[in-house]
Amino acid sequence: MALISYMSRIQFDFGALRLLPGELALLGVKRPLLVTDPGVRSVGLVERALDGLDGARPSVFEETPSNPTEAAAEAALALYRGNACDGVVALGGGSAIDLSKAVGLLATHPGSLSDYGVRGGGSARIGEIAPVLAIPTTAGTGAEVGRAATLTLKSGRKIACVSLKLIPKAAICDPELTLSLPPMMTAATGMDALSHGIESYLSTSVNPPAAAIALDCVERAGRWIEYAVSHGDDREARWQMLMAALEGGLTFQKSLGAVHAAGHPLGALGYHHGTLNAILLPPVLRFNASAVPEKIARLKAVLGLAPSQDLADWIEHLTGRIGLPTRLSELGLDPALIPELAEEASHEHLSETNPRPATAADYRRILEAAFR
């Protein structure tokens, strides 16, 4: 079964931020809530976004945590309601964008986030949400065109809300905004983009247009990430990485696989999502390789690898070269948690589209290999 669906309006160019007033007008948003975080504020991007907006200054929620939470969503929602807002502008990385989707959902739906989790059948309960316009300031998550919002509930449990209705109505992708991204964030978020291309391409779901986008994502991210990390002020490298990230988000709809399935329970412990994916890619690729040899060969070709080179080894070396850890042990993970994490990974919905079925025992071996 192929379900093919692209529904975002995307403005992509240097300086595209100046289009914000016009894009809000198209959406009919007059009183937006701007959702951002202190890091984005500190590099002056909030002021730059607000400068173009004439009339009333929008309300600003800038306490987005590094991993979005239900508590933050409710705090932002209170501000949204208190100021009679009619739409959300997300300015930041995946966390600010996911938080904005949650605010847009809660502003228009009864109950709490836990009513809308994909695992509890909540997707069917998600109708039209308040309009969300996303402006990414990192090049990685692809959340600006993605249909998922992942948050940590007050209970500590992670919840993924997944619906076409959660896709931001518009995205403004301005590579200029990523020029100030520090090397470690460039590396970690860039590896997230690369992992989206690779995992989506290898996933079992059938969607040739999405597969083509995935290959283009892999080519750009794989060829440019190292240069973007070492030359953060290079405009071409920033353009390429932001495009790779966008393509990673567009190709999501072909689904993902074991890297993200194993990464989600680890992410609930507070580790950076992109760093986890960089560490998990090599052992998952070694696990998957025998199931999809032609696809692995295709990935190697777009990355410019020789047939004799090993893709997993190449990614592991790349991860090390751009300054990221290559082992879970370097993150300080307690290895005693691995059996439980493996069990959780095997129940993740993304595991269902991994090219080789993975059991809890398989995830245990993958996590052990990623730990050493």
Ligand SMILES: [Zn+2]
């Ligand atoms: Zn990801």
